[in-house]
Amino acid sequence: xxxxxxxxxxxxxxxxxxxxxxxxxxxxxxxxxxxxxxxxxxxxxxxxxxxxxxxxxxxxxxxxxxxxxxxxxxxxxxx
Amino acid sequence: xxxxxxxxxxxxxxxxxxxxxxxxxxxxxxxxxxxxxxxxxxxxxxxxxxxxxxxxxxxxxxxxxxxxxxxxxxxxxxxxxxxxxxxxxxxxxxxxxxxxxxxxxxxxxxxxxxxxxxxxxxxxxxxxxxxxxxxxxxxxxxxxxxxxxxxxxxxxxxxxxxxxxxxxxxxxxxxxxxxxxxxxxxxxxxxxxxxxxxxxxxxxxxxxxxxxxxxxxxxxxxxxxxxxxxxxxxxxxxxxxxxxxxxxxxxxxxxxxxxxxxxxxxxxxxxxxxxxxxxxxxxxxxxxxxxxxxxxxxxxxxxxxxxxxxxxxxxxxxxxxxxxxxxxxxxxxxxxxxxxxxxxxxxxxxxxxxxxxxxxxxxxxxxxxxxxxxxxxxxxxxxxxxxxxxxxxxxxxxxxxxxxxxxxxxxxxxxxxxxxxxxxxxxxxxxxxxxxxxxxxxxxxxxxxxxxxxxxxxxxxxxxxxxxxxxxxxxxxxxxxxxxxxxxxxxxxxxxxxxxxxxxxxxxxxxxxxxxxxxxxxxxxxxxxxxxxxxxxxxxxxxxxxxxxxxxxxxxxxxxxxxxxxxxxxxxxxxxxxxxxxxxxxxxxxxxxxxxxxxxxxxxxxxxxxxxxxxxxxxxxxxxxxxxxxxxxxxxxxxxxxxxxxxxxxxxxxxxxxxxxxxxxxxxxxxxxxxxxxxxxxxxxxxxxxxxxxxxxxxxxxxxxxxxxxxxxxxxxx
Numbered sequence: 174x175x176x177x178x179x180x181x182x183x184x185x186x187x188x189x190x191x192x193x194x195x196x197x198x199x200x201x202x203x204x205x206x207x208x209x210x211x212x213x214x215x216x217x218x219x220x221x222x223x224x225x226x227x228x229x230x231x232x233x234x235x236x237x238x239x240x241x242x243x244x245x246x247x248x249x250x251x252x
Numbered sequence: 253x254x255x256x257x258x259x260x261x262x263x264x265x266x267x268x269x270x271x272x273x274x275x276x277x278x279x280x281x282x283x284x285x286x287x288x289x290x291x292x293x294x295x296x297x298x299x300x301x302x303x304x305x306x307x308x309x310x311x312x313x314x315x316x317x318x319x320x321x322x323x324x325x326x327x328x329x330x331x332x333x334x335x336x337x338x339x340x341x342x343x344x345x346x347x348x349x350x351x352x353x354x355x356x357x358x359x360x361x362x363x364x365x366x367x368x369x370x371x372x373x374x375x376x377x378x379x380x381x382x383x384x385x386x387x388x389x390x391x392x393x394x395x396x397x398x399x400x401x402x403x404x405x406x407x408x409x410x411x412x413x414x415x416x417x418x419x420x421x422x423x424x425x426x427x428x429x430x431x432x433x434x435x436x437x438x439x440x441x442x443x444x445x446x447x448x449x450x451x452x453x454x455x456x457x458x459x460x461x462x463x464x465x466x467x468x469x470x471x472x473x474x475x476x477x478x479x480x481x482x483x484x485x486x487x488x489x490x491x492x493x494x495x496x497x498x499x500x501x502x503x504x505x506x507x508x509x510x511x512x513x514x515x516x517x518x519x520x521x522x523x524x525x526x527x528x529x530x531x532x533x534x535x536x537x538x539x540x541x542x543x544x545x546x547x548x549x550x551x552x553x554x555x556x557x558x559x560x561x562x563x564x565x566x567x568x569x570x571x572x573x574x575x576x577x578x579x580x581x582x583x584x585x586x587x588x589x590x591x592x593x594x595x596x597x598x599x600x601x602x603x604x605x606x607x608x609x610x611x612x613x614x615x616x617x618x619x620x621x622x623x624x625x626x627x628x629x630x631x632x633x634x635x636x637x638x639x640x641x642x643x644x645x646x647x648x649x650x651x652x653x654x655x656x657x658x659x660x661x662x663x664x665x666x667x668x669x670x671x672x673x674x675x676x677x678x679x680x681x682x683x684x685x686x687x688x689x690x691x692x693x694x695x696x697x698x699x700x701x702x703x704x705x706x707x708x709x710x711x712x713x714x715x716x717x718x719x720x721x722x723x724x725x726x727x728x729x730x731x732x733x734x735x736x737x738x739x740x741x742x743x744x745x746x747x748x749x750x751x752x753x754x755x756x757x758x759x760x761x762x763x764x765x766x767x768x769x770x771x772x773x774x775x776x777x778x779x780x781x782x783x784x785x786x787x788x789x790x791x792x793x794x795x796x797x798x799x800x801x802x803x804x805x806x807x808x809x810x811x812x813x814x815x816x817x818x819x820x821x822x823x824x825x826x827x828x829x830x831x832x833x834x835x836x837x838x839x840x841x842x843x844x845x846x847x848x849x850x851x852x853x854x855x856x857x858x859x860x861x862x863x864x865x866x867x868x869x870x871x872x873x874x875x876x877x878x879x880x881x882x883x884x885x886x887x888x889x890x891x892x893x894x895x896x897x898x899x900x901x902x903x904x905x906x907x908x909x910x911x912x913x914x915x916x917x918x919x920x921x922x923x924x925x926x927x928x929x930x931x932x933x934x935x936x937x938x939x940x941x942x943x944x945x946x947x948x949x950x951x952x953x954x955x956x957x958x959x960x961x962x963x964x965x966x967x968x969x970x
Contacts, residue, residue, distance in 0.1 A: 196501045200747035205507040206320040207749065208357050213511070222543040223640035228752060232511070233518070233525055234354040237636055237750040239643065 176250060180243040183227055187217045189248040198245030208232040209243075214251055261302075261311040262424055265334055265343035266375075267365065269358055270317030270673060271751050272351040273377035273407065278314040279765055280407035281417070288769055290938035291339065296330045296675060298340070305421040313341050317673070319357075321364045322471055325746050326675040335368055345423050346372040347416070352389050352404075353378045353754075355522060359514035360507075362398070363434060367461055371427030373419050374402040380409070381754060382522070384531070390521045397517050399431035408759040435516075436464060436509045443467055443491045450487045467491050468502035533629075533754040540633055550637050553630070554656055557621045561614045561660035568613035576606035595794060596787070604786025607864060608779040611663050611928060615774055616767055618657050618664040622671065623766035625653075627758025631671065635750055645730050646737030648672075648748050651681045655729075658688035659722070662929045663778070666936055667770055674746050682936055683946050684732050686929045687725040689921055692866045696920045697721045699869055703893035704913040717914075724921040728953065773935065781931035782863075789863045792834040803827040817895065818877040826877045834859055848919065848958040849912025849966075851901060858919065865925040872896070911965030915958040923954035 177192055191213050194201055208231050209215075215231040226237045266274050266281075279286075282301025289298045299314040315334045316327040323329040333339040335346075348365060350358045365372070376389060395402040401419050405412035444463035451458040458474070465472040466488055478484040496502055540546050580598045587594035625631040631653070639649030650672045658665030662685045669681040697718055706714040807815070807823045818826075829835050830852075838856030845855045853875040861868035869892075876895045878888075899907040924930065924947045933943040 194504065196504060202322070202503050203319070203324055203747055205503060206322070206360065208360070208511055210508045210511050211504065212508075219537075219541060221541065221636050221640060222547050223637070225640045225643070226636065226748065226750065228636070232356040232515070234357055235752060237748075237752060239639070239748045242747040 178248050178250065180227070180238070180240040180246060180248070183217050183220075183240070183248070185217055185220050188214065188251045189217075190214045190251050191246055192249040193247035195245045195247075200242050201245040204238075204243065204246065207236060208234075209246060261309045262345065263311045263313065263341060263343045264303075264345045264347055264420060265313045265315050265341065266347050266349055267315045267331065267335065268317060268349035269319060269351065269354070269361055271753060272317065272349045272354075272358060274317060274349045275314060276407040276759065276762060277347070277349055277375055277377065277405060277416075278312060279762060280405075280410070280413055282312050286765075286769070288773055291330045292938070296327050296938075297670065298330075300341075303417070305417045308421060308424065310420065313343065318361065320361060322469070325673075327673065335365060335370075343370065345420065345427065346370050347420065348372050348374045348400075350374050350376050350402075351378050352376050352382045352522070355389070355518045356511065356514040359517055360510050362430070363432060363510045363513060366398075366430035366432050367465070369429055371423055372400045372430050373416070373423060373428070374398060374400055375412075375416055376402055376404045377407070379404045380406045380411075385525060385529070387523050387525070394517070394521045397432070397520065400428045408761065432513070434509055434513045436468075437505070440464060440467065440495055440505065440509070443495045446494075447487060447491045451484065454484060456484065463491075467495055468506040470502060531754070536755055537633070537752065540630070541636060546633075546637060550634060553625075553634075554652075557618070557653070558656055558660065560617050560621065561657060561664065565613040565617050565660075569610050572609050572613070573606065576602060576609065580606075596790065599794070600787035600790035601783060603790070604783035607786060607928065608775060608782050611661065611774065612771060614661045615664045615667065615770060618660075618668060619767045619770045620763065622653065622668055623763040624758050626671065626766075627756070627763055629753040629755045632750055632752045636752060639748065639750075643748065645733045647680060647733055648677055649750070651677060654681050654685055655688055658685040658690060661690050661692070662686040662688065662926065663774070663932050666929065666932045667774065670936065676746065679937060679942065680733055680736055682933055683736060683942065683949075684729040686924055686926065686933075686946060686950060687729040687732065687922065689722040689725045690926075692864070692926070693721075693920055695869045696865070697917055699872070699889065699893065699896075700913045700917050702889065703896050704908055704910050707897075708910060717917075721917055721921055724918060728922060728957075732949075732953075774932070778928060778931035778935050781934070782928050785863050785927040785931075789834075789860070792837075793829060793832050793860065795833055796831065798828045798831040800824060800828075822874070822877050825874050829856070829871075829874055847963060848915045848955070849907075849909060849962040850916065850919075850958075851899075851907055853899070854907075854916060858923075858925075861920075861925045863925075863927045865920060865923075868920070868925075909966070911962045911969065914965065915962040918961050919954045919958040921954075922950055922957055924950035 178189065183189070191209055191211055194205065194209070194211055196202075213231065215229045218228040218230050218235060220227045221237075225241075226239045228235055228237045266278050268274050278299070278301065281303050285303075286299060286301040289300075290296060291298045296316055301312045301314070303310045303312050313334065316331045318328040318331040320328070321332050321335060323332045330339070334341050334343060337343070346365065346368075348362055350362065362374075374394070376391060376394075379389060382388060389404070391402040391404055401423075403412055403416045403419050405416050407413065441460075441464070444460050444467060447463040447467065448458050448460055451463075456478075462472075462474045466474040466478075469475075475488065478488065492502065496505065540549060580602045583602065584594055584598045587597055622631065625634065634652060635649030637649065638652040642648055642651050651669070653671070654665045654668040656665075657668050665685045665688065666682045669678045669685065672678045672681065701714050701717050705717045803824045804820065806827070807820050810818075810823075830839075835852075835856050838859050839852045841859070842850075842852040842855050845858070850858070853872070857868050857871040857875055860871040873888075873892055876892060876899060878892045878895055896908055897906070901907055930943040930947055933946055934940045937943070
């Protein structure tokens with residue numbers, strides 16, 4: 174079984190799948206509307222020089238998010 | 253109803269995700285026939301334009317970009333209102349601007365908008381970008397899957413515009429309403445059917461779509477309609493439980509179903525992206541967002557922007573000054589027979605007009621840069637690089653340019669805050685931008701430091717003091733943002749989200765429209781307020797006129813030493829200002845400012861500088877009997893500094909101590925003394941209340957900080 178990670182652990186180049194979404198968290202609804210739904214996969218393209226935000230490649234588009242604001246998402250590594 | 257049967261222009265709303273290319277389509281459709289305003293009471297801009305196709309006039313609205321019809325920001329709220337037909341605009345036809353490079357997420361919103369049952373056309377943008385990857389969208393298939401026409405457009409090349417206009421024109425007589433099959437899970441549709449039936453038994457008509465909405469969406473408007481009816485509400489709640497069970501929420505089911513649908517369509521109409529292939533834009537980005545080079549290039553770019561508004565604008569501003577001075581001379585001569593009228597026109601109206609025009613070089617230069625940076629795609633990178641630095645106190649990376657610009661001048665800085673996509677950040681930025689030490693504060697620092705710090709402590713400390721004064725505002729701004737963010741702006745915060753668009757050549761037309769619309773807006777709205785305030789200030793300083801003969805008699809009785817220091821004309825001017833409405837006000841306020849170490853002259857200078865802090869040095873000149881000087885000429889400044897150092901309280905104590913001088917500078921660093929800034933805040937936030945708020949908090953801060961400085965300093969140095 175793949176390790177479960179949070180956004181805090183993401184590093185450049187990782188490919189991950191969304192393993193879980195905790196719906197009560199503040200920004201959860203909006204994140205799902207952006208395409209971060211359960212089972213969606215994305216790749217980490219880059220991390221800003223100061224460590225945050227991170228840019229991900231999701232559903233054919235690219236999006237930058239802050240690590241702390243995605244705490245409701247649990248992700249698992251995909252090979 | 254056919255759109256052609258309605259009276260008046262047909263209203264076309266351009267809707268879509270942020271960054272889908274809406275504004276470019278809008279600019280291309282309407283050209284320069286645009287009107288910019290605000291939605292009532294909010295900082296959200298409302299842009300409308302006119303378009304004529306084959307003799308039929310259309311009103312086109314550039315609706316704020318949105319990600320979902322469940323709004324999380326004021327901007328999205330305004331956009332949703334337009335879609336629902338609430339508010340000032342009721343669209344007859346939607347032009348859905350869809351980014352071909354980002355079909356899935358764009359289809360998510362389309363699936364929601366399709367449920368409004370409004371006639372629609374899809375304008376497919378960025379097909380040229382897609383073509384660079386050797387990919388294309390099967391528009392015929394897409395049109396058949398969405399049920400509405402799909403028109404590819406590349407606005408800056410003019411491709412597809414005629415087709416789009418024709419499609420809009422055709423829709424007047426023959427509109428197409430989207431019809432899509434979202435393919436929700438069977439359990440959802442069964443529950444929806446059940447709900448329709450239950451409602452039917454109670455004699456309430458409910459469509460299948462409404463039923464699905466009410467089951468899956470917590471904030472569905474249909475739910476609100478039946479909340480009061482216990483029986484129906486119970487039926488809804490039962491259906492929700494049946495579908496979702498105890499653990500899941502409707503949102504997940506809904507979003508997953510819509511994205512599954514979007515994914516199916518995307519795979520049908522466009523080939524997958526080759527994720528291995530790195531475009532030149534990606535390669536460039538690895539330099540421009542590089543840990544070291546990225547930050548270095550960023551700092552270099554920002555230095556250039558700052559230098560441009562701080563330094564390069566200066567000669568242009570001087571030309572405007574000279575020009576206004578020249579016109580003032582001419583008008584002054586023409587009006588010489590009527591001194592009152594001359595004084596009003598030259599000292600009030602023309603001065604105000606000059607004060608408006610003098611901001612234009614900085615506004616034009618800054619917005620030229622912003623439009624270019626935005627057009628190339630670098631602006632988003634700037635926000636990406638700086639977000640961490642500004643994020644922790646409640647701002648975000650996009651605030652960097654507005655705040656940096658404010659070190660030159662808060663007016664273009666506040667106007668630049670509009671690049672931020674949500675109202676909360678815009679307001680926060682606009683409210684703290686005036687705390688940044690603008691160039692108009694510099695003459696005060698130079699005057700005071702030269703008068704007190706340099707002679708007493710030497711050149712090194714003088715340099716440090718000048719540097720430190722520029723940090724006072726910044727140091728105060730950070731906790732201010734924090735407090736405003738926690739205390740004043742309650743309610744939902746948005747997650748920070750940013751898209752880094754592909755780098756591209758800026759479109760000159762968009763650059764020109766950005767710059768010209770900013771200038772127009774500033775001159776029209778802020779400009780009017782500035783001229784009116786200028787006239788009001790003129791009246792307060794000119795009246796009452798005082799008794800010239802009595803002042804002259806006073807002058808004659810002055811001791812010889814005093815008369816050598818002050819010319820008769822300067823003395824008369826000083827006495828007139830002292831007896832003017834503002835001078836009297838300054839005198840009556842002196843007790844309030846005494847704890848800060850200011851006498852009535854300094855107090856009156858502060859009051860006179862409320863409309864524009866630039867006038868403080870000339871005001872000090874008059875009030876200290878040295879005539880009007882702008883402090884630019886070193887000799888005149890030295891004389892003025894001497895007379896300030898020699899000035900005493902009535903009991904003979906020296907007026908200027910190092911601490912009262914520092915307190916005076918701190919007061920200027922923090923106080924809101926710029927009606928142009930307040931006028932701009934009013935314009936940009938759509939409400940004078942925010943301007944009043946900024947004025948109050950800054951003035952209170954300035955007063956408290958000045959008093960505290962003088963108080964603590966005096967105790968320490970005792």
